[in-house]
Amino acid sequence: MENLRKFLKKSDREPKGAGTGRIQALIVMGVSGSGKTSVGRELAAALGWAFLDADDVHSAEAKAKMARGEGLSDADRWPWLERLRAELEAKVGSGRTTGAVLACSALKRRYRDVLRLEGVYFVYLRLPCALLETRLRARPGHYAGPSLLSSQLAALEEPSPDEGALTLEVGPDDSVQSLTRRTLEALGLP
Template structure:
């Protein structure tokens, strides 16, 4: 199984993803690590990515997910996956790839991003993330305001892990 933890920046994808993968003994990957340098530099300057910017990133993530599914490797992938079309590219096998949407109140996200240090995506890009977000109708939705252990417990319960 591949679990894609999705949501806007600051929703807790990386924190929850690492803990979930550690708890399950699964591989963990962060989609941020697959951005081309030009994308990282653009976001660091406060410029939102467009669909064209995201194509090489999505292609790399699609290959990653496809390899994991083909190898029977369990993995947690922290990935914004804001748009339906992005998620469709990543869901290479609907039976094996599960979406978990960490849904958060924008004010909570603003506070988290304002406190975050050392990440290229700052609070100035939140508006563009919220504008691009197409909430998934077919994902497990978990409240991102919950403490990470509670989020992990909800995911494990709902996905029977």
């Protein structure tokens, strides 16, 4: 945790990611129900890259809290973000030749800054609130249910232009395959 705090104090650093070289990892981000996991899996398969789901890295306590409809605090998220950063570094750090796709809410800029390694690019899935609600009601049993949506939307800081993220406007007729194709085309990936 101390290393993370030191990292976050360096907020004057230039953003890394696209524009600094080869894309080595994609982080598909957005609120619950945006399709991060589905799009992330499809992108990973298309690129032959590893897929990581941030939901799998949450502690049992964090999952229980969300299942009760309680949003996570920054204190809940820091250890999770440290684990995610370590996973990304293991997959794409030190000049590795394979890439990775991470599905992660990354709601706030400071969370994205923790995950912003050289060669990491963010893909933000933006959906209308009504579509998010419909999707969340259609997946019963998931710990991140409809009751969390308002807290996630309140916490969300959409990527600013200086972050260089790709924003995809998602409508009810957009398929996972079409979003994957749009992402690959926009980023110039095979």
